[in-house]
Structure formats: C-alpha cells, structure tokens
Amino acid sequence: MQKVIIITGISSGLGKSTAEYLSQKGHIIYGISRKLLEINPKINVLKADVTDPESLKAAIETVLKKEGKIDILINNAGMGISGPIEYSSDEDIKLQMETNFTGIVYLIKCVLPAMRKQREGTIINISSIGGLMALPFQGFYSASKFAIEGLSEALRMELKPFNIKIVVVRPGDFFTGFTSNRKIDPILSDNPYEPQFRKTLSIIETDEKKGLKPEYFARKLARIIEQRNPHFTYIISTAEQKLAVILKILLPEALFSSILGSHYGIK
Numbered sequence: 001m002q003k004v005i006i007i008t009g010i011s012s013g014l015g016k017s018t019a020e021y022l023s024q025k026g027h028i029i030y031g032i033s034r035k036l037l038e039i040n041p042k043i044n045v046l047k048a049d050v051t052d053p054e055s056l057k058a059a060i061e062t063v064l065k066k067e068g069k070i071d072i073l074i075n076n077a078g079m080g081i082s083g084p085i086e087y088s089s090d091e092d093i094k095l096q097m098e099t100n101f102t103g104i105v106y107l108i109k110c111v112l113p114a115m116r117k118q119r120e121g122t123i124i125n126i127s128s129i130g131g132l133m134a135l136p137f138q139g140f141y142s143a144s145k146f147a148i149e150g151l152s153e154a155l156r157m158e159l160k161p162f163n164i165k166i167v168v169v170r171p172g173d174f175f176t177g178f179t180s181n182r183k184i185d186p187i188l189s190d191n192p193y194e195p196q197f198r199k200t201l202s203i204i205e206t207d208e209k210k211g212l213k214p215e216y217f218a219r220k221l222a223r224i225i226e227q228r229n230p231h232f233t234y235i236i237s238t239a240e241q242k243l244a245v246i247l248k249i250l251l252p253e254a255l256f257s258s259i260l261g262s263h264y265g266i267k
C-alpha cells in the first residue's frame with residue numbers, strides 16, 4: 001500500500017538509498033535535507049536543518065497541507081564527531097547531541113499531533129550498533145545513539161494507546177559519506193591520547209570503508225516498513241557485528257570491554 005513517508009538526511013548514504021528505493025516501490029517520499037538537491041524528481045525535497053525546529057515545523061506543515069497525513073517518519077540524519085572525551089570541544093559536543101538526538105526529538109514532536117489524530121503512524125529512529133556498545137574515541141556519538149535508544153523505549157509505551165509504532169534500527173558498518181563527514185576535534189601536539197587516538201580512528205575508518213552497501217540497508221528497511229506489526233528493534237549488519245551484540249549481552253563486562261578494546265588497538 002502506498003504510504004506518505006518523511007525521511008531525513010537524503011543527500012547521501014543510507015538516507016539517499018532508502019529514499020530512492022522506497023520511491024521506486026511507489027511510496028510518496030518527502031526527503032529532508034539542508035541543501036536543495038538535484039535528486040530523483042519523484043522525491044519531494046524539503047529544505048530543513050534538524051537542529052533548527054522552526055525549519056522542521058515548516059517542512060512538516062508542507063507535507064500535511066499536500067497529503068493530509070504522515071504514515072511514516074524515518075529519523076535518519078546524523079553525523080559523528082571523534083576524539084578523546086577529555087579534549088572534545090563544547091561546541092562539537094553540542095553539535096553531536098543536537099544533530100543526532102535533539103533533532104529527532106524536534107521532529108517527533110512535530111509529527112505527533114497529526115499521527116495522534118490519525119490514530120496511526122510509525123516512527124523509525126536510526127540508531128547504531130554504537131548505541132548498544134560504546135566505542136573508544138566515539139564517546140559522544142555513542143552517547144547520542146544510547147540517548148535515541150532510551151527515548152524510543154519510553155515513547156513506545158507512551159504512544160501505544162494512540163496506535164503509533166516506534167521502531168529502532170541499528171546499522172552496523174556501511175560505506176557512506178559518514179566516514180568523510182566525521183568531524184575530528186583538532187588534536188593538540190601535547191595531547192597524551194594522540195597516538196592511541198590516531199591508531200583507533202584508522203581502525204574505525206577501515207572497518208567503515210569495508211562496510212556494507214547502502215542499497216542493502218534500503219532493501220532491509222523497506223521490508224521492515226512492509227510488516228504489519230514490525231518488531232521494536234532491528235540490527236542491519238554483517239553476521240560478525242550481530243555476534244558482537246550477542247557477546248556484549250552474554251560475556252562478563254570486563255571481558256567484553258577488553259575484547260572490544262583490543263579490536264581497536266587498545267591494550
């Protein structure tokens with residue numbers, strides 16, 4: 001059945017592939033981007049910044065005026081900062097949390113009045129495997145994704161009486177613009193973390209560059225959307241990354257932390 005779908009972050013990576021695939025499947029797509037893009041003409045582009053609630057309000061009003069409803073919101077836009085927690089600038093921490101977490105809150109608040117009136121709707125929040133296990137030198141990125149996980153758990157219960165579903169999707173490594181868009185805090189030469197940070201960051205980047213293709217993500221997400229009763233959470237990743245999530249649950253915390261740390265070159 002054709003659905004009205006809003007998706008953020010359609011200029012690149014997972015959002016772009018998903019918007020294109022869902023539009024090919026016949027859905028009505030509204031894509032939010034900070035740029036007015038030259039993209040598939042079937043995708044309606046709305047210019048908005050997820051850190052600017054007024055721009056989001058205007059974008060949602062446009063969709064409601066044209067379509068009269070919103071079936072699905074996919075909160076996908078995001079970015080990562082990287083660096084030692086001690087040396088991360090206040091400005092970068094704010095940018096990280098506002099883009100990945102507060103932006104989602106703003107958008108959810110914009111769509112809920114319409115979804116409550118409809119007495120149906122689905123909100124899909126794109127978290128990360130990094131929202132289940134924190135990675136070294138990605139502390140604030142992980143914190144932003146852990147925050148999405150907590151928000152989604154509470155929302156799921158609050159919205160049940162209104163028949164609004166919450167789905168959390170946790171991608172593993174995908175090769176997208178995410179790696180080159182990562183904001184790296186300037187490292188001072190006397191920073192005691194520097195050699196370790198450089199080593200770990202290079203492992204993180206290598207893993208991402210060897211990651212899955214965004215088209216795979218788009219197909220998996222489309223299948224989730226087709227479910228009448230989707231699960232609350234999904235992991236979209238390689239089998240190895242799914243295994244890491246299981247090990248995090250099963251192994252003693254100190255052992256898991258030491259295995260994960262050693263993958264990232266930390267002894």
Ligand SMILES: NC(=O)c1ccc[n+]([C@@H]2O[C@H](COP(=O)([O-])OP(=O)(O)OC[C@H]3O[C@@H](n4cnc5c(N)ncnc54)[C@H](OP(=O)(O)O)[C@@H]3O)[C@@H](O)[C@H]2O)c1
Pocket residue numbers: 008009010011012013014015032033034035048049050051076077078079099126127128129130170171172173174175176177178179181208211
């Ligand atoms: N790639 C991975 O390995 C991976 C793994 C786990 C989770 N994820 C998550 O998947 C989501 C998509 O990431 P991606 O890999 O597709 O990265 P990407 O290729 O860098 O795309 C990120 C998208 O987010 C948009 N965006 C960033 N800041 C924005 C803002 N303030 N307002 C509006 N849009 C903004 C960008 O649009 P602009 O054109 O406006 O910059 C871009 O379209 C993110 O939430 C990310 O955390 C990715």
